[in-house]
Amino acid sequence: MITGWRHPARLVVLAFLAATAAGTALLMLPMSAESGRMTGFMDALFTAASGISGTGLAVVDTGSHWSTFGEVVLLVLWQVGGFGIMTLTSVLALLVSHKLGLHLQLTVKTETNTLNLGQVRAVVAGVVAISLVVEAVGAVVLALRFWLGYGEPFGRALYSGVFHSVSSFNSVGLALYPDSLVRYATDPWVCLPIVVVAVLGGLGFPVLFELLRRRRRKRWSLHTRITVPVYLGLMAFGTLVVLVVEWGRAGTLGPFGFGDKVLVGLFHGVMFGTAGFNTVDVAQLQPATMLAGDVLMFIGGGSAGTTGGIKVTTFALLAYVLLAEVRAEPSVHVMGRRISAEVQRQAVTVALLGVGVVMAATLVLLATSSFRLDDVLFETTAAFGGVGLSSGITADLSVTGQLVVIVLMFIGRVGPITLVSALALRERRRRYELPEERPIVG
């Protein structure tokens, strides 16, 4: 038994800080760089933080700057970050929710805030097993394509397959090519496996676990029944915006034929909420596409998954609160279940703090640079949402700006769940009740 674990949220924060420090040290080693020279502290720190948080924003070009050793360090950072975030947030979620429907024979005692060590082991084993299987399948499919379709040597194709599959599942979105995946824009055998692997990583461990265990939709937990359709709906919205806005634009979808337009549109619609690879030049996207992307990146993916953001369930709960209020219903009902006032308030808190953090960071970046709102808001929402998309300003930010982005990546990845669990696990003081008064709203 792990007892007296009063602030498990602290563990998450400390683990991420420690891993980032170790990653920074490793990446600074001369052997990590292609040039054989030491990499500067800020570049190494940024790359490590971006890797551990699975954000994938980059200040140096991945393929050309890092040696193969450096790339393996990156892979390990991504995988540790992915395992870590899924395990730790799943454990936190277990502590918070009495019942996740995980069928892990978990009898969580939230009164004492303790988890059986066996339960934690079961989560770790589940996370590792699911991650490795999905990554392996993705890696094999990609490797076969690189080998057979592009004639790459088998070893190189396999390495590339593993690299991009791990990058996808852990929502990193860094590729071995300076233009991300633009060269594969019209190849569904590369794009679609990456989409599938990235979506699986983004759905989050609790959903994946349940999907594997229970075939019948009716028996899914509320969490899964919200996450799956809303996540897919957000991706459909993203795809639609990309297609409508970029359809005839010379810099993006214009040059492609009908089918390829749809493929690229779908790829980017999905990538806003997952890994953040790109198959067109992000700097050429229209402001409308970028704004839609901002919203999708801010929301992120499923809870206890590999993306950042406020998460799909938080967004969906806010929509349900709004719907209940507009319908003048006293309770918030979602798919035959009632949502407690406590959970509603947690969702509101996560969203408000998310907006506050992103707005404050955007204001600081704007004030300390000469970039415009389109690019800066895209950068900050990408950092908060753990999406490695950038219109290209990352490397040109000042040290202050890069530190702000690092903090945002960190907050976006561990912030919401840590916050909610820290709040939910805290004992609530009973207070005397004050008389009610009603200010005018609106």
Add this chain to the structure above:
Amino acid sequence: MITGWRHPARLVVLAFLAATAAGTALLMLPMSAESGRMTGFMDALFTAASGISGTGLAVVDTGSHWSTFGEVVLLVLWQVGGFGIMTLTSVLALLVSHKLGLHLQLTVKTETNTLNLGQVRAVVAGVVAISLVVEAVGAVVLALRFWLGYGEPFGRALYSGVFHSVSSFNSVGLALYPDSLVRYATDPWVCLPIVVVAVLGGLGFPVLFELLRRRRRKRWSLHTRITVPVYLGLMAFGTLVVLVVEWGRAGTLGPFGFGDKVLVGLFHGVMFGTAGFNTVDVAQLQPATMLAGDVLMFIGGGSAGTTGGIKVTTFALLAYVLLAEVRAEPSVHVMGRRISAEVQRQAVTVALLGVGVVMAATLVLLATSSFRLDDVLFETTAAFGGVGLSSGITADLSVTGQLVVIVLMFIGRVGPITLVSALALRERRRRYELPEERPIVG
């Protein structure tokens, strides 16, 4: 007795539509234009909607396009809009809040949704009296300055004083000069009276009424005790951002001396939350200043005042909800009073719908124009917040774009309070309670 008035919110919407239609017809008349030719439908519609809603965004130059008759039509539209919004929203607020602390001997029967006609008359009389007195004092101060300080003929100075005072109090922000008030940027005798008149209009009728009646702060209603400090605090934040970001910029504060910088900074810090006059070229503002302005314009001013936006109390309540959650307090307490879950949910709903409407409008404007996010978001938040500031794109928007802005101005002005009162006055169906389930948040 006005009985059976089941949907008073409808009255607000209909009154605004009718006034806009009448204003459009009057402004289209040849005699309304300086040129003596008929003004086009879209220009007249936009000007009328902007005037009635007190937004002050403009597609034609006020001073040069409209004849004196046209300007008087504008003044009447602004005044009718100001009277209308303050009266109607005060009445709605009275219907919703059992007790506003207005000491109007109001015994509102919300069960039957009826108001005594005498009560409505008292509100109308109070609104008209306060408006006319504040506007008259502002007009006299401004007229004296224009007459004595600038040597304008007495009649012209008086007309100008009335015009700008009415424009200030009703949060319109349109001036008789093509550069707004840039020529008076360093004249505190023009700027400060306008600031004071605009802030009084923005505070809202319930607050003004209470400030006049009760000298001792301890006896103020919660509404007033929230609105006054938060509104002033938001203005201080705006002033600070303008000063810090624009201090040395050649296009804005750069050319001014220390004292004038502070005056211009204060003026703009206040104007984001009120009328939206400008004393520097808005198009020259830095992106950081514009983003801070976006936030302040989105929030707007006091309830039942002459600004738009989600309103200061809505913003403050969200902050208090967040604070209570972070402190793990089961109830939301504000200054010794408890805020019901119902009111919290109304504030969340107003804010979420506000964000949704502004984001949707921004997306449409971006997709149908070639402007960038800085300018478009500034335009949409200004329209929603009823602030007449623009970086200059209003007249260049497509017809679709202008219609979107018109709808936004309308929603921003009558939306939040109408929504809340429509919700609050509706009977709530009792529903069976469903079993509770807890999705993972964050």
